[in-house]
Protein backbone atom coordinates (compact mmCIF):
# COMPACT_ATOMS: atom_id res chain seq x y z
CA UNK A 1 0.00 0.00 0.00
CA UNK A 2 1.38 3.41 -0.94
CA UNK A 3 1.11 6.46 1.31
CA UNK A 4 -0.06 8.76 -1.48
CA UNK A 5 -3.74 9.65 -1.19
CA UNK A 6 -5.62 8.61 -4.29
CA UNK A 7 -8.54 10.77 -3.24
CA UNK A 8 -8.56 13.73 -0.85
CA UNK A 9 -11.53 15.74 0.39
CA UNK A 10 -10.95 19.03 2.14
CA UNK A 11 -13.70 21.10 3.72
CA UNK A 12 -16.33 19.38 1.58
CA UNK A 13 -19.77 20.94 1.86
CA UNK A 14 -22.72 19.84 -0.23
CA UNK A 15 -26.49 19.72 -0.16
CA UNK A 16 -29.66 20.11 -2.14
CA UNK A 17 -30.70 23.63 -3.09
CA UNK A 18 -30.70 25.74 0.05
CA UNK A 19 -30.42 22.76 2.39
CA UNK A 20 -26.91 21.84 3.50
CA UNK A 21 -26.23 18.14 4.16
CA UNK A 22 -22.42 17.91 4.42
CA UNK A 23 -20.61 20.34 6.69
CA UNK A 24 -16.91 20.30 5.92
CA UNK A 25 -15.67 16.73 5.43
CA UNK A 26 -11.93 16.09 5.47
CA UNK A 27 -10.71 12.63 4.56
CA UNK A 28 -8.28 10.75 2.34
CA UNK A 29 -8.38 7.38 0.62
CA UNK A 30 -4.96 5.91 0.03
CA UNK A 31 -3.95 3.59 -2.76
CA UNK A 32 -4.89 0.01 -1.88
CA UNK A 33 -6.96 1.09 1.11
CA UNK A 34 -10.52 0.08 1.93
CA UNK A 35 -12.36 2.96 3.58
CA UNK A 36 -15.71 2.27 5.25
CA UNK A 37 -18.22 5.10 5.51
CA UNK A 38 -20.88 4.48 8.15
CA UNK A 39 -23.70 6.28 9.89
CA UNK A 40 -27.40 5.97 10.51
CA UNK A 41 -29.98 6.72 7.81
CA UNK A 42 -30.00 10.26 6.51
CA UNK A 43 -26.57 11.22 7.89
CA UNK A 44 -25.12 12.04 4.45
CA UNK A 45 -23.39 8.89 3.20
CA UNK A 46 -25.08 8.78 -0.20
CA UNK A 47 -24.71 12.54 -0.55
CA UNK A 48 -20.97 12.17 0.05
CA UNK A 49 -20.75 9.53 -2.65
CA UNK A 50 -22.89 11.51 -5.07
CA UNK A 51 -20.57 14.48 -4.59
CA UNK A 52 -17.44 12.39 -5.16
CA UNK A 53 -18.70 10.93 -8.45
CA UNK A 54 -19.97 14.20 -9.91
CA UNK A 55 -23.69 13.65 -9.35
CA UNK A 56 -23.85 16.66 -7.08
CA UNK A 57 -21.75 19.83 -7.23
CA UNK A 58 -20.14 20.70 -3.89
CA UNK A 59 -21.12 24.01 -2.35
CA UNK A 60 -17.63 24.42 -0.89
CA UNK A 61 -14.35 22.59 -0.47
CA UNK A 62 -12.19 20.55 -2.76
CA UNK A 63 -11.88 16.99 -3.98
CA UNK A 64 -8.58 15.86 -5.46
CA UNK A 65 -8.25 12.59 -7.35
CA UNK A 66 -4.64 11.61 -7.90
CA UNK A 67 -3.76 15.25 -7.30
CA UNK A 68 -6.25 16.58 -9.86
CA UNK A 69 -9.19 18.77 -8.77
CA UNK A 70 -12.48 17.02 -9.57
CA UNK A 71 -14.97 19.03 -7.48
CA UNK A 72 -17.63 20.26 -9.84
CA UNK A 73 -16.38 18.05 -12.70
CA UNK A 74 -18.90 16.10 -14.76
CA UNK A 75 -19.67 12.52 -13.81
CA UNK A 76 -18.39 11.11 -17.11
CA UNK A 77 -15.06 12.93 -16.67
CA UNK A 78 -14.66 11.53 -13.16
CA UNK A 79 -15.57 8.05 -14.42
CA UNK A 80 -12.92 8.30 -17.11
CA UNK A 81 -10.31 9.19 -14.51
CA UNK A 82 -11.01 5.83 -12.92
CA UNK A 83 -13.76 6.25 -10.34
CA UNK A 84 -16.48 3.60 -10.65
CA UNK A 85 -19.62 3.44 -8.56
CA UNK A 86 -21.90 0.54 -7.74
CA UNK A 87 -25.00 2.60 -7.02
CA UNK A 88 -27.68 1.84 -4.48
CA UNK A 89 -30.39 -0.12 -6.30
CA UNK A 90 -28.03 -1.86 -8.79
CA UNK A 91 -29.47 -0.33 -11.97
CA UNK A 92 -28.96 -3.15 -14.44
CA UNK A 93 -30.38 -2.82 -17.95
CA UNK A 94 -33.42 -5.11 -18.32
CA UNK A 95 -32.81 -5.77 -22.03
CA UNK A 96 -29.05 -6.41 -22.03
CA UNK A 97 -27.53 -9.79 -21.31
CA UNK A 98 -25.02 -10.31 -18.53
CA UNK A 99 -22.23 -10.55 -21.10
CA UNK A 100 -23.40 -7.37 -22.87
CA UNK A 101 -23.36 -5.48 -19.55
CA UNK A 102 -19.76 -6.55 -19.03
CA UNK A 103 -18.46 -5.49 -22.44
CA UNK A 104 -20.63 -2.35 -22.85
CA UNK A 105 -18.10 -0.09 -21.15
CA UNK A 106 -15.03 -1.41 -22.94
CA UNK A 107 -14.32 2.00 -24.51
CA UNK A 108 -14.33 3.64 -21.07
CA UNK A 109 -11.81 1.23 -19.69
CA UNK A 110 -8.82 2.55 -17.77
CA UNK A 111 -5.36 1.24 -18.50
CA UNK A 112 -4.40 -1.35 -15.92
CA UNK A 113 -1.51 -3.72 -15.40
CA UNK A 114 -3.98 -6.53 -14.83
CA UNK A 115 -7.18 -5.54 -16.62
CA UNK A 116 -10.52 -7.08 -15.72
CA UNK A 117 -11.16 -9.43 -18.62
CA UNK A 118 -14.45 -11.28 -18.96
CA UNK A 119 -12.61 -14.40 -17.80
CA UNK A 120 -11.42 -12.72 -14.58
CA UNK A 121 -14.89 -11.31 -13.89
CA UNK A 122 -16.47 -14.74 -14.36
CA UNK A 123 -13.82 -16.24 -12.10
CA UNK A 124 -14.75 -13.75 -9.37
CA UNK A 125 -18.49 -14.31 -9.93
CA UNK A 126 -18.99 -17.87 -11.29
CA UNK A 127 -22.74 -17.29 -11.04
CA UNK A 128 -22.47 -14.63 -13.77
CA UNK A 129 -20.68 -17.06 -16.08
CA UNK A 130 -23.61 -19.46 -15.70
CA UNK A 131 -26.04 -16.60 -16.49
CA UNK A 132 -23.96 -15.01 -19.30
CA UNK A 133 -26.83 -15.10 -21.82
CA UNK A 134 -29.59 -14.04 -19.41
CA UNK A 135 -31.14 -10.59 -19.60
CA UNK A 136 -30.88 -8.13 -16.71
CA UNK A 137 -34.56 -8.59 -15.88
CA UNK A 138 -34.16 -12.38 -15.65
CA UNK A 139 -31.65 -12.16 -12.80
CA UNK A 140 -32.27 -12.51 -9.09
CA UNK A 141 -31.52 -9.54 -6.82
CA UNK A 142 -28.23 -11.10 -5.77
CA UNK A 143 -27.20 -11.78 -9.37
CA UNK A 144 -28.05 -8.19 -10.30
CA UNK A 145 -25.84 -6.97 -7.47
CA UNK A 146 -22.96 -9.17 -8.60
CA UNK A 147 -23.47 -7.85 -12.13
CA UNK A 148 -23.42 -4.25 -10.90
CA UNK A 149 -20.08 -4.89 -9.15
CA UNK A 150 -18.65 -6.77 -12.14
CA UNK A 151 -19.77 -3.97 -14.47
CA UNK A 152 -17.99 -1.39 -12.32
CA UNK A 153 -14.86 -3.57 -12.26
CA UNK A 154 -14.97 -3.98 -16.05
CA UNK A 155 -13.78 -0.34 -16.33
CA UNK A 156 -10.61 -1.24 -14.34
CA UNK A 157 -11.41 1.35 -11.68
CA UNK A 158 -8.66 2.96 -9.66
CA UNK A 159 -11.30 3.68 -7.01
CA UNK A 160 -14.34 1.45 -6.59
CA UNK A 161 -17.27 2.90 -4.63
CA UNK A 162 -20.06 0.71 -3.28
CA UNK A 163 -23.25 2.24 -1.90
CA UNK A 164 -25.16 -0.29 0.25
CA UNK A 165 -24.15 -3.21 -1.97
CA UNK A 166 -25.57 -5.82 0.41
CA UNK A 167 -28.89 -4.05 1.00
CA UNK A 168 -31.96 -6.23 0.62
CA UNK A 169 -30.05 -9.45 -0.14
CA UNK A 170 -30.42 -12.87 1.47
CA UNK A 171 -27.66 -13.60 4.05
CA UNK A 172 -26.02 -16.24 1.84
CA UNK A 173 -25.78 -13.78 -1.07
CA UNK A 174 -24.55 -11.02 1.22
CA UNK A 175 -21.76 -13.36 2.33
CA UNK A 176 -20.86 -13.96 -1.31
CA UNK A 177 -20.54 -10.20 -1.84
CA UNK A 178 -18.36 -9.85 1.29
CA UNK A 179 -16.16 -12.71 0.04
CA UNK A 180 -15.67 -10.90 -3.29
CA UNK A 181 -14.82 -7.64 -1.56
CA UNK A 182 -12.17 -9.48 0.47
CA UNK A 183 -10.73 -10.92 -2.76
CA UNK A 184 -10.65 -7.44 -4.30
CA UNK A 185 -8.91 -6.03 -1.25
CA UNK A 186 -6.29 -8.79 -1.40
CA UNK A 187 -5.71 -7.80 -5.02
CA UNK A 188 -5.06 -4.20 -3.95
CA UNK A 189 -8.32 -2.64 -5.16
CA UNK A 190 -8.80 0.81 -3.56
CA UNK A 191 -12.39 0.87 -2.33
CA UNK A 192 -14.87 3.11 -0.55
CA UNK A 193 -17.70 1.10 0.92
CA UNK A 194 -20.93 2.27 2.51
CA UNK A 195 -22.75 -0.44 4.39
CA UNK A 196 -24.59 -0.97 7.63
CA UNK A 197 -23.13 -4.36 8.60
CA UNK A 198 -20.39 -3.13 10.93
CA UNK A 199 -19.16 -6.58 11.89
CA UNK A 200 -18.63 -7.43 8.22
CA UNK A 201 -16.93 -4.11 7.47
CA UNK A 202 -14.43 -4.41 10.32
CA UNK A 203 -12.24 -7.17 8.84
CA UNK A 204 -12.39 -5.49 5.44
CA UNK A 205 -11.76 -1.83 6.25
CA UNK A 206 -8.37 -0.26 6.86
CA UNK A 207 -9.98 2.94 8.05
CA UNK A 208 -13.51 3.85 9.14
CA UNK A 209 -15.45 7.11 9.07
CA UNK A 210 -18.69 7.64 10.95
CA UNK A 211 -20.96 10.42 9.75
CA UNK A 212 -23.38 12.16 12.08
CA UNK A 213 -25.58 14.84 10.52
CA UNK A 214 -23.12 15.60 7.75
CA UNK A 215 -19.99 15.75 9.91
CA UNK A 216 -17.33 13.17 10.66
CA UNK A 217 -18.18 12.22 14.24
CA UNK A 218 -15.46 9.59 14.59
CA UNK A 219 -12.73 8.00 12.50
CA UNK A 220 -10.20 5.33 13.16
CA UNK A 221 -8.98 1.81 12.50
CA UNK A 222 -11.13 -1.29 12.61
CA UNK A 223 -9.32 -2.44 15.77
CA UNK A 224 -10.29 0.82 17.47
CA UNK A 225 -13.88 0.59 16.29
CA UNK A 226 -14.12 -3.07 17.36
CA UNK A 227 -12.92 -2.11 20.83
CA UNK A 228 -15.40 0.75 21.28
CA UNK A 229 -18.82 -0.84 21.17
CA UNK A 230 -20.35 2.32 22.65
CA UNK A 231 -19.70 4.00 19.27
CA UNK A 232 -21.82 1.37 17.56
CA UNK A 233 -24.87 2.15 19.64
CA UNK A 234 -24.27 5.90 19.75
CA UNK A 235 -23.72 6.46 16.05
CA UNK A 236 -24.84 3.36 14.20
CA UNK A 237 -27.85 2.21 16.17
CA UNK A 238 -26.54 -1.36 16.61
Ligand SMILES: Nc1ncnc2c1ncn2[C@@H]1O[C@H](COP(=O)(O)OP(=O)(O)OP(=O)(O)O)[C@@H](O)[C@H]1O
Pocket residue numbers: 016021039040041042043044045046047048
Ligand atom coordinates in the same frame (compact mmCIF):
# COMPACT_ATOMS: atom_id res chain seq x y z
N1 LIG B 1 -32.36 14.55 -3.73
C1 LIG B 1 -32.49 15.08 -2.50
N2 LIG B 1 -33.11 16.26 -2.31
C2 LIG B 1 -33.23 16.82 -1.09
N3 LIG B 1 -32.77 16.25 0.05
C3 LIG B 1 -32.15 15.07 -0.07
C4 LIG B 1 -31.97 14.41 -1.34
N4 LIG B 1 -31.31 13.24 -1.15
C5 LIG B 1 -31.08 13.18 0.19
N5 LIG B 1 -31.57 14.26 0.83
C6 LIG B 1 -31.50 14.54 2.27
O1 LIG B 1 -30.13 14.63 2.63
C7 LIG B 1 -29.91 14.06 3.90
C8 LIG B 1 -28.81 13.00 3.79
O2 LIG B 1 -29.29 11.94 2.95
P1 LIG B 1 -28.35 10.76 2.41
O3 LIG B 1 -29.15 9.97 1.44
O4 LIG B 1 -27.06 11.34 1.98
O5 LIG B 1 -28.11 9.96 3.76
P2 LIG B 1 -27.55 8.50 3.96
O6 LIG B 1 -26.63 8.60 5.13
O7 LIG B 1 -27.03 7.96 2.71
O8 LIG B 1 -28.84 7.71 4.42
P3 LIG B 1 -29.54 6.41 3.81
O9 LIG B 1 -28.83 5.28 4.44
O10 LIG B 1 -30.94 6.55 4.31
O11 LIG B 1 -29.42 6.49 2.32
C9 LIG B 1 -31.24 13.52 4.38
O12 LIG B 1 -31.80 14.46 5.24
C10 LIG B 1 -32.04 13.40 3.10
O13 LIG B 1 -33.40 13.59 3.37
